[in-house]
Amino acid sequence: xxxxxxxxxxxxxxxxxxxxxxxxxxxxxxxxxxxxxxxxxxxxxxxxxxxxxxxxxxxxxxxxxxxxxxxxxxxxxxxxxxxxxxxxxxxxxxxxxxxxxxxxxxxxxxxxxxxxxxxxxxxxxxxxxxxxxxxxxxxxxxxxxxxxxxxxxxxxxxxxxxxxxxxxxxxxxxxxxxxxxxxxxxxxxxxxxxxxxxxxxxxxxxxxxxxxxxxxxxxx
Amino acid sequence: xxxxxxxxxxxxxxxxxxxxxxxxxxxxxxxxxxxxxxxxxxxxxxxxxxxxxxxxxxxxxxxxxxxxxxxxxxxxxxxxxxxxxxxxxxxxxxxxxxxxxxxxxxxxxxxxxxxxxxxxxxxxxxxxxxxxxxxxxxxxxxxxxxxxxxxxxxxxxxxxxxxxxxxxxxxxxxxxxxxxxxxxxxxxxxxxxxxxxxxxxxxxxxxxxxxxxxxxxxxxxxx
Numbered sequence: 227x228x229x230x231x232x233x234x235x236x237x238x239x240x241x242x243x244x245x246x247x248x249x250x251x252x253x254x255x256x257x258x259x260x261x262x263x264x265x266x267x268x269x270x271x272x273x274x275x276x277x278x279x280x281x282x283x284x285x286x287x288x289x290x291x292x293x294x295x296x297x298x299x300x301x302x303x304x305x306x307x308x309x310x311x312x313x314x315x316x317x318x319x320x321x322x323x324x325x326x327x328x329x330x331x332x333x334x335x336x337x338x339x340x341x342x343x344x345x346x347x348x349x350x351x352x353x354x355x356x357x358x359x360x361x362x363x364x365x366x367x368x369x370x371x372x373x374x375x376x377x378x379x380x381x382x383x384x385x386x387x388x389x390x391x392x393x394x395x396x397x398x399x400x401x402x403x404x405x406x407x408x409x410x411x412x413x414x415x416x417x418x419x420x421x422x423x424x425x426x427x428x429x430x431x432x433x434x435x436x437x438x439x440x441x442x443x444x445x446x
Numbered sequence: 447x448x449x450x451x452x453x454x455x456x457x458x459x460x461x462x463x464x465x466x467x468x469x470x471x472x473x474x475x476x477x478x479x480x481x482x483x484x485x486x487x488x489x490x491x492x493x494x495x496x497x498x499x500x501x502x503x504x505x506x507x508x509x510x511x512x513x514x515x516x517x518x519x520x521x522x523x524x525x526x527x528x529x530x531x532x533x534x535x536x537x538x539x540x541x542x543x544x545x546x547x548x549x550x551x552x553x554x555x556x557x558x559x560x561x562x563x564x565x566x567x568x569x570x571x572x573x574x575x576x577x578x579x580x581x582x583x584x585x586x587x588x589x590x591x592x593x594x595x596x597x598x599x600x601x602x603x604x605x606x607x608x609x610x611x612x613x614x615x616x617x618x619x620x621x622x623x624x625x626x627x628x629x630x631x632x633x634x635x636x637x638x639x640x641x642x643x644x645x646x647x648x649x650x651x652x653x654x655x656x657x658x659x660x661x662x663x664x665x666x667x668x669x
Binding site: 230233237240241244245300302305306308309311312313314315 | 494499519527531534537538546550575
């Protein structure tokens with residue numbers, strides 16, 4: 227399973243490096259979202275800092291939906307999805323590989339958004355660094371959910387519009403826990419229980435995805 | 447010869463629509479079978495059923511000793527399918543696509559170069575992104591994948607489509623080579639003459655069922 231995961235992850239990342247969808251489309255979208263939020267809140271530093279945690283997570287969530295849609299579209303229903311099944315790859319390995327590739331891309335997006343938070347929202351860089359464990363757990367959860375729902379909608383004619391509708395409600399708990407945790411850290415506390423909540427979510431989503439991915443890919 | 451494929455009253459559905467409506471078919475190991483029929487006759491669905499990609503809803507079926515009503519994952523690893531759509535990642539080169547598949551199947555990646563050379567995809571063509579290949583070159587790439595993979599059962603969906611004359615002859619050679627090596631080949635075609643020339647057996651499908659079957663021109667003893 228792990229060998230297959232590494233193989234699939236490497237393949238997806240290589241494709242991303244060739245197309246640079248993340249660099250030229252997803253990251254600019256995330257930054258643009260953050261800038262628009264900042265413009266909407268106005269010049270008050272206090273207001274910007276108070277809204278920063280929630281807006282960071284909203285921007286990351288929206289950008290992750292784009293990245294998820296792109297990740298799901300790599301496997302075409304009549305082409306590579308069938309060929310993957312004929313290769314005899316472990317379904318759990320395929321899921322973990324695709325989720326790992328998506329997580330790597332979300333890490334890049336999160337890093338750029340944090341830079342945006344420092345520039346536009348004037349948050350404390352050292353405090354933001356303390357929130358890293360929260361983000362790692364949340365990104366694992368985002369990647370797991372995105373990969374799983376990507377397989378659910380794959381092959382449908384409305385995958386592009388259906389995927390956000392399914393993914394966003396499923397990720398609402400991640401958004402809430404991420405925002406609460408980051409707000410606590412920026413206010414001078416630690417990630418504490420919110421990091422644990424996000425870790426449990428990440429492990430649960432990854433476990434469910436590893437178990438279910440094969441049956442989602444299997445024709446009935 | 448042992449049977450490679452045995453189907454009895456096989457029914458398969460796409461949604462609620464019966465794409466295969468009671469197919470009876472016997473294919474011996476090492477033989478070449480051409481499947482003819484108009485558009486919508488069920489040729490592609492038959493190949494997908496034999497590949498284990500389409501579920502058997504009723505009737506019975508066995509492919510390479512695997513029961514189609516049971517777990518089909520073992521079967522899939524012994525089958526090579528060249529479908530309508532090229533199973534390629536367009537951003538990766540032909541060589542990278544092949545190497546990914548071979549690594550996934552735990553085969554030596556050195557087989558990729560030999561297979562690509564056999565189908566005439568060398569040099570710049572093997573290194574260029576697959577999206578830049580023409581339809582015919584993508585078809586050749588699909589054949590290269592089967593050559594590298596060496597499956598026990600070759601399933602080819604209109605393999606001559608999009609190929610030039612040289613490519614069609616190459617395709618026939620590859621089929622002959624596969625059968626001579628002991629593999630079983632089932633291919634769908636719209637060309638009755640070519641199908642008869644290459645095959646031991648030709649099956650005519652109509653409305654998701656076998657309408658007729660006759661012997662092809664390929665001598666059975668070759669198999």
